[in-house]
Amino acid sequence: MHITAHYEEQYLSLMRSIWTEGAVQRDRTGVGTKALFGATMRFSLADDAIPLLTTKRVYWKTAAREMLWFLTGDTNIQPLVQQNVKIWTDWPLARYRRETGEDITQDAFEQRIVEDDGFAAQWGDLGPVYGAQWVNWPRYEATDNGLFRRAEKGIDQVSLLVESLKNNPGSRRHIIEGWNVAELDQMALPPCHKTYQFHVADNILSCILFQRSCDLGLGFAFNAFSAALLTRMLAAVCGYKAGELIWQGGDVHLYLNHAPLVEEQLSRTPSGNPKLKLLRTPDSIFDFRIDDFEVSDYQPQSHISAPVAV
Numbered sequence: 001m002h003i004t005a006h007y008e009e010q011y012l013s014l015m016r017s018i019w020t021e022g023a024v025q026r027d028r029t030g031v032g033t034k035a036l037f038g039a040t041m042r043f044s045l046a047d048d049a050i051p052l053l054t055t056k057r058v059y060w061k062t063a064a065r066e067m068l069w070f071l072t073g074d075t076n077i078q079p080l081v082q083q084n085v086k087i088w089t090d091w092p093l094a095r096y097r098r099e100t101g102e103d104i105t106q107d108a109f110e111q112r113i114v115e116d117d118g119f120a121a122q123w124g125d126l127g128p129v130y131g132a133q134w135v136n137w138p139r140y141e142a143t144d145n146g147l148f149r150r151a152e153k154g155i156d157q158v159s160l161l162v163e164s165l166k167n168n169p170g171s172r173r174h175i176i177e178g179w180n181v182a183e184l185d186q187m188a189l190p191p192c193h194k195t196y197q198f199h200v201a202d203n204i205l206s207c208i209l210f211q212r213s214c215d216l217g218l219g220f221a222f223n224a225f226s227a228a229l230l231t232r233m234l235a236a237v238c239g240y241k242a243g244e245l246i247w248q249g250g251d252v253h254l255y256l257n258h259a260p261l262v263e264e265q266l267s268r269t270p271s272g273n274p275k276l277k278l279l280r281t282p283d284s285i286f287d288f289r290i291d292d293f294e295v296s297d298y299q300p301q302s303h304i305s306a307p308v309a310v
């Protein structure tokens with residue numbers, strides 16, 4: 001018998017609250033949402049526990065590939081599409097259709113992104129989103145004539161974080177920040193999972209993710225897994241154990257056209273305790289590969305598809 005509730009009950013109960021009590025909002029996408037402001041969930045990462053949803057299948061490798069892509073600093077969707085990861089295609093595709101007037105299909109657009117480097121360079125970039133800010137936050141330096149120029153190398157927050165976690169574990173400044181106010185207008189979307197704070201106590205590494213805006217039906221499953229994965233990767237590289245992921249949401253919402261997903265998911269009961277194993281720990285946080293990750297004990301219920309609001 002289970003005395004303590006399954007970790008996923010937090011998710012289902014938040015989903016239920018939003019669906020029954022959330023305020024209807026007219027949102028940027030025009031789809032409409034029900035939303036609550038301010039939510040917290042806590043997930044243990046001890047003993048390889050990983051907060052994967054079990055009431056629907058989550059394609060965790062897609063989320064892991066996205067996380068590895070963030071860490072490369074790349075902001076072009078080409079390497080994602082090459083790996084068959086299509087979760088970011090909608091935004092460049094919408095821009096292409098808007099600016100050229102060409103009614104290209106998603107498949108044809110993705111094929112051109114993969115096959116034509118020039119096309120990808122022109123149309124596949126999302127602007128200075130997560131990757132750019134994480135490992136190359138722009139710096140400006142004064143020149144002799146009183147002007148400023150952009151320094152060749154920006155700030156690598158991820159490397160600095162690894163250094164501070166290793167050398168100054170008691171710090172209260174272990175942060176990765178995506179919200180570069182000066183560059184928001186150049187981004188396809190301003191960062192949602194915008195602030196990660198880490199904490200070391202007794203050689204155990206924990207993470208708080210603050211997510212300003214959360215698509216609870218679609219994005220959350222990825223965001224929670226990714227944050228847990230990043231915490232595990234950092235812990236391994238720094239020689240710590242992983243403790244907890246604390247997820248905090250600002251505007252947490254369900255899109256009104258996700259009704260079938262919500263009804264179906266709320267009728268299901270979570271079960272099982274999936275594990276994430278890191279099969280190898282490279283010397284550098286930047287050298288993880290997709291084959292280093294193994295999920296076991298994951299027998300989710302069937303996938304539930306839902307449209308993404310662009």
Ligand SMILES: Nc1nc(=O)c2c([nH]1)NC[C@@H]1CN(c3ccc(C(=O)N[C@@H](CCC(=O)O)C(=O)O)cc3)CN21
Nearest residue numbers: 059062087088189215218219220222304305308309310
């Ligand atoms: N409305 C919205 N929701 C999001 O979650 C979201 C955005 N926009 N814009 C930026 C990124 C892109 N993200 C996405 C986009 C699509 C899926 C998605 O369609 N997921 C499906 C299929 C996953 C797959 O093909 O592997 C799913 O069922 O999880 C997930 C996250 C997360 N973000």
Ligand SMILES: O=c1ccn([C@H]2C[C@H](O)[C@@H](COP(=O)(O)O)O2)c(=O)[nH]1
Nearest residue numbers: 028190192193213214215219220223
């Ligand atoms: O990692 C992500 C990225 C995006 N989302 C969702 C949250 C919102 O539904 C949209 C972003 O729209 P804004 O108008 O910029 O808030 O994408 C997510 O849940 N997770």
